[in-house]
Amino acid sequence: MAPGQTYTGPTALAHSKHATRAARIAAPAASPSATASAAKVAGNRVNGNTVATDNTVANHNTVANDNTIVNDNTVAKDNNTANGNPVAIMQEIATLTNNPVLNADAELAMAQNNALKGELDRHAAKVSRTLSSAKTHTGQLLELIHHWMHKENAAELKTVNHLGLELEKLFAVANEVNVALPEFLEKQKNNMSLYHASMMNEMIRETHDELKLQHKKVNIQHALILEHHEAFAEYKAQTLAKLHKHAELKVQHSPLMLMVGLLQTEINAYKQVPEESHVIEKELSLARAENLDLKSTIDAQLHERALTVAENSELKSTIDAQLHQHAELLHERAGLKVQNSRLTLKIGLYRMEINAYKQDLEELHVVKQELSLIVAENSKLKTTIDVLRAEPVVPAVTSSPTSDENEKALGEKIKILEAKITNLESSEQQWRDLAKRSYEEYNEILPTYKKAEEYRKEALEKEDLIMGIKLELSAAQAAKSNGVLAGSDAAYWKDKYESLLSSVSG
Numbered sequence: 001m002a003p004g005q006t007y008t009g010p011t012a013l014a015h016s017k018h019a020t021r022a023a024r025i026a027a028p029a030a031s032p033s034a035t036a037s038a039a040k041v042a043g044n045r046v047n048g049n050t051v052a053t054d055n056t057v058a059n060h061n062t063v064a065n066d067n068t069i070v071n072d073n074t075v076a077k078d079n080n081t082a083n084g085n086p087v088a089i090m091q092e093i094a095t096l097t098n099n100p101v102l103n104a105d106a107e108l109a110m111a112q113n114n115a116l117k118g119e120l121d122r123h124a125a126k127v128s129r130t131l132s133s134a135k136t137h138t139g140q141l142l143e144l145i146h147h148w149m150h151k152e153n154a155a156e157l158k159t160v161n162h163l164g165l166e167l168e169k170l171f172a173v174a175n176e177v178n179v180a181l182p183e184f185l186e187k188q189k190n191n192m193s194l195y196h197a198s199m200m201n202e203m204i205r206e207t208h209d210e211l212k213l214q215h216k217k218v219n220i221q222h223a224l225i226l227e228h229h230e231a232f233a234e235y236k237a238q239t240l241a242k243l244h245k246h247a248e249l250k251v252q253h254s255p256l257m258l259m260v261g262l263l264q265t266e267i268n269a270y271k272q273v274p275e276e277s278h279v280i281e282k283e284l285s286l287a288r289a290e291n292l293d294l295k296s297t298i299d300a301q302l303h304e305r306a307l308t309v310a311e312n313s314e315l316k317s318t319i320d321a322q323l324h325q326h327a328e329l330l331h332e333r334a335g336l337k338v339q340n341s342r343l344t345l346k347i348g349l350y351r352m353e354i355n356a357y358k359q360d361l362e363e364l365h366v367v368k369q370e371l372s373l374i375v376a377e378n379s380k381l382k383t384t385i386d387v388l389r390a391e392p393v394v395p396a397v398t399s400s401p402t403s404d405e406n407e408k409a410l411g412e413k414i415k416i417l418e419a420k421i422t423n424l425e426s427s428e429q430q431w432r433d434l435a436k437r438s439y440e441e442y443n444e445i446l447p448t449y450k451k452a453e454e455y456r457k458e459a460l461e462k463e464d465l466i467m468g469i470k471l472e473l474s475a476a477q478a479a480k481s482n483g484v485l486a487g488s489d490a491a492y493w494k495d496k497y498e499s500l501l502s503s504v505s506g
Contacts, residue, residue, distance in 0.1 A: 120182050127178045135171045322473060329466050336459040343452035350445050357438045364435050371428050378421045385414055
């Protein structure tokens with residue numbers, strides 16, 4: 001922005017689609033005052049006095065006028081739309097905007113309103129015609145029935161007259177319904193229009209409030225821009241003389257610097273003759289000092305290298321010992337693997353024997369149950385035999401060969417039962433011995449099985465330890481090669497040795 005120009009405010013806001021009619025009307029009227037205030041500010045700048053009060057007052061007056069016009073328009077619009085008639089709302093909007101042509105939505109709404117009203121009128125006329133025709137035809141029919149009843153049956157004339165009165169009431173109610181229907185629809189339309197108008201008014205009020213707030217913000221920004229512009233103009237007016245003086249000094253600076261350079265060259269040439277000897281002596285002293293520093297540095301590096309070689313040899317011997325220990329652990333690991341495989345095989349055999357023993361125990365339990373049954377039966381047989389033996393043998397007077405045969409058969413049966421009892425007792429003793437021996441063998445195998453499990457776990461732990469030592473040794477060898485190639489110091493090797501030693505001991 002040029003110094004002679006002035007920011008005239010947000011004039012484009014009055015021509016946007018969000019601006020109200022009052023803002024559009026006030027925008028051209030506010031332009032002359034803004035131009036006059038700009039001219040006044042320019043005159044004050046020429047005189048050397050910058051005043052921003054007139055612009056600020058003019059802007060506040062413009063805001064007050066805009067707010068007053070917007071409030072007046074809002075009140076007028078609220079009064080015009082209070083009746084809830086959409087046609088009146090559209091006409092009021094067209095009057096406020098000075099645009100008699102409504103938009104497409106408003107024209108469509110008005111056309112649909114007129115079409116609905118015409119359709120309702122046609123329906124009411126049709127219903128009225130139908131009711132009138134029905135009433136006429138019904139009256140004629142009742143008249144004919146009345147004449148016929150008067151001739152044929154005069155006693156029923158009251159019923160016909162009563163029917164005519166009821167039909168008159170029915171037609172009257174139908175006419176009332178036909179008349180009341182458009183009124184009800186009109187009331188409903190008015191209620192909906194009133195609701196729509198109230199919502200539109202609320203939205204318009206909210207929009208106006210938001211636009212007022214935005215307009216206030218724009219006015220504040222306008223005032224800030226004017227203040228900054230005036231401050232910049234004052235600063236530029238103050239620094240203009242300094243800028244001219246700086247340009248003049250810059251023009252004079254070049255020849256002066258050239259003269260200074262020439263004089264400095266001559267002075268250096270005159271100084272160089274007596275100072276050459278001093279310069280050479282200083283260079284020699286500096287070279288001697290640098291030589292001494294280099295010698296001390298070389299001695300320190302040689303000493304450090306000797307220490308590094310000694311520690312490297314120690315680390316090498318330590319690594320060899322670790323490798324030897326690793327080989328021993330590998331050998332022990334191989335032995336443990338063989339022992340583990342043997343123990344695993346033994347455990348498998350023991351498990352098979354244990355399963356067989358368990359099966360034998362189950363069979364022994366079944367046999368024991370059978371044996372208890374046999375023992376019970378044996379005791380019964382013994383009691384029977386004892387009873388039979390205790391009975392006296394009385395020879396019958398009339399003995400027959402059949403009784404002798406029965407006695408022989410009974411004796412044989414007793415012998416068979418005694419032999420069976422003897423066999424059962426011997427088998428019972430055998431089964432008892434087998435169960436006892438199986439239990440003793442199981443108790444003997446159980447500690448061996450537990451010990452084998454412990455050996456297997458210990459072998460797995462040692463295998464993990466060997467793998468960790470392998471990793472540590474590989475890392476140490478890699479670090480050793482990298483450290484030697486990179487020329488690392490003794491502290492590096494010492495830390496590596498201590499970490500390796502702690503990992504192995506742990």
